Amino acid sequence: EIVMTQSPATLSVSPGERATLSCRASQSVSSNLAWYQQKPGQAPRLLIYGVSTRATGFPARFSGSGSGTDFTLTISSLQSEDFAVYYCQHYNNWPRTFGQGTRVEIK
Amino acid sequence: EVQLLESGGGLVQPGGSLRLSCAASGFSFSSFALTWVRQAPGKGLEWVSSISGSGGSTYYADSVKGRFVISRDSSKNMLYLQMNGLRAEDTAAYTCARGFAFFEYWGQGTLVTVSS
Numbered sequence: 508e509i510v511m512t513q514s515p516a517t518l519s520v521s522p523g524e525r526a527t528l529s530c531r532a533s534q535s536v537s538s539n540l541a542w543y544q545q546k547p548g549q550a551p552r553l554l555i556y557g558v559s560t561r562a563t564g565f566p567a568r569f570s571g572s573g574s575g576t577d578f579t580l581t582i583s584s585l586q587s588e589d590f591a592v593y594y595c596q597h598y599n600n601w602p603r604t605f606g607q608g609t610r611v612e613i614k
Numbered sequence: 615e616v617q618l619l620e621s622g623g624g625l626v627q628p629g630g631s632l633r634l635s636c637a638a639s640g641f642s643f644s645s646f647a648l649t650w651v652r653q654a655p656g657k658g659l660e661w662v663s664s665i666s667g668s669g670g671s672t673y674y675a676d677s678v679k680g681r682f683v684i685s686r687d688s689s690k691n692m693l694y695l696q697m698n699g700l701r702a703e704d705t706a707a708y709t710c711a712r713g714f715a716f717f718e719y720w721g722q723g724t725l726v727t728v729s730s
Contacts, residue, residue, distance in 0.1 A: 539715065541717075550720035553716060553718050562718065594659050596661075598715035602675050602676065603664070603715075604661060605661065607658045608659075
């Protein structure tokens with residue numbers, strides 16, 4: 508099983524600042540990586556797939572990068588609606604696994 | 615509009631069984647794989663099981679293998695998760711999602727509580 512490790516667990520950021528979230532896989536997942544955004548009381552929303560392709564409805568301030576084992580989600584200028592928990596997930600093989608999440612909170 | 619609506623959750627005793635359902639609409643049901651993901655209270659996401667569009671391929675997390683069975687009924691546009699031998703650690707909100715690789719659409723979830 509591929510273990511996905513996200514860091515930091517919590518990121519405190521002021522609105523308008525840049526946020527950088529990391530996700531590391533215990534072995535290569537190639538480019539088979541997705542990111543999700545989850546707000547309290549809501550279902551997760553697909554944010555990015557294939558490392559860097561934004562899902563419908565998400566603006567260009569969200570970007571993904573990386574390959575192999577190290578991946579990054581960057582939010583270039585945080586807006587109030589971006590404060591949420593973000594999960595990475597690989598789909599390189601079975602079982603699919605998620606990272607434990609990074610909470611982005613208002614500083 | 616793609617919609618996924620789960621039902622069937624509730625309180626069950628350890629060792630008991632429960633069948634979850636997910637009603638799908640707004641897309642060609644047989645063309646898409648479906649997945650169950652769970653989230654324990656205050657915890658992260660855990661992939662549980664996936665089934666191909668035809669139903670011919672199924673996959674399970676080790677934590678549920680041998681206890682849970684995923685199935686689908688194309689005539690009713692329904693996804694199911696039969697859960698047997700439930701344990702306290704199965705307590706979670708169970709959500710169905712569309713997809714095999716990544717999960718583009720999600721339901722709102724149904725809560726399963728395993729407790730005596």
